Amino acid sequence: MKLINDFEEILVNDEQIQEACERLAVQITKDYAEADCPLFLGLLKGCHPFMSDFLCLVDLYHTVDYMDVSSYFGDNKSTGEVKILKDITTSVTDKDVIIVEDIVESGRTIKKVKDLLLFRGAKSVEVVTMIDKPSGRTVDLDPKYVGHTIGDGFLIGYGLDYKEMYRNVRAIGTPKKEILD
Ligand code: IMP
Ligand code: MG
Numbered sequence: 001m002k003l004i005n006d007f008e009e010i011l012v013n014d015e016q017i018q019e020a021c022e023r024l025a026v027q028i029t030k031d032y033a034e035a036d037c038p039l040f041l042g043l044l045k046g047c048h049p050f051m052s053d054f055l056c057l058v059d060l061y062h063t064v065d066y067m068d069v070s071s072y073f074g075d076n077k078s079t080g081e082v083k084i085l086k087d088i089t090t091s092v093t094d095k096d097v098i099i100v101e102d103i104v105e106s107g108r109t110i111k112k113v114k115d116l117l118l119f120r121g122a123k124s125v126e127v128v129t130m131i132d133k134p135s136g137r138t139v140d141l142d143p144k145y146v147g148h149t150i151g152d153g154f155l156i157g158y159g160l161d162y163k164e165m166y167r168n169v170r171a172i173g174t175p176k177k178e179i180l181d
Pocket of ligand 2: 043044045046047101102103
């Protein structure tokens with residue numbers, strides 16, 4: 001795959017992605033065994049590869065919905081602003097909701113979504129993310145279910161984009177400097 005040549009360093013490889021999907025699916029299947037049809041809420045567009053791989057391994061009756069909440073706007077720096085571009089189409093009243101994310105950095109995006117869901121009457125709201133980048137946290141919100149924790153730096157791959165590209169690569173890593181402008 002030629003896209004992989006644009007990576008400087010791979011931090012999470014295909015095998016480690018698979019291991020995290022299996023581990024998180026087993027844990028969540030166990031934790032929600034008594035829940036009444038939880039809702040998995042994917043945050044577009046980054047949730048896409050993780051959500052489909054991970055949900056195939058979750059052995060629970062559940063429903064799925066999506067929101068598009070943007071704070072990056074295609075660049076490699078956060079604007080600090082969080083906008084709802086697409087809202088959910090189903091009710092969350094009395095629902096156990098699990099937000100599915102590619103990465104949690106500042107935490108502003110999931111904090112905003114979590115507060116909104118609780119305001120709308122969700123019974124519980126937890127977060128599952130493939131990548132946690134706690135060094136970038138600016139709000140008091142830690143995801144309960146984490147695939148891999150990594151340090152500083154801008155990442156691409158497996159949902160994480162640079163200018164909407166590289167989301168489909170089944171590896172997560174840093175981009176080569178020459179592809180960034
Ligand atoms: P937060 O609100 O700062 O936690 O960031 C949330 C969103 O910013 C994520 O869902 C990603 O879409 C995007 N984001 C954060 N860090 C990165 C990165 O390293 N690469 C690409 N996108 C990122
Ligand atoms: Mg995202």
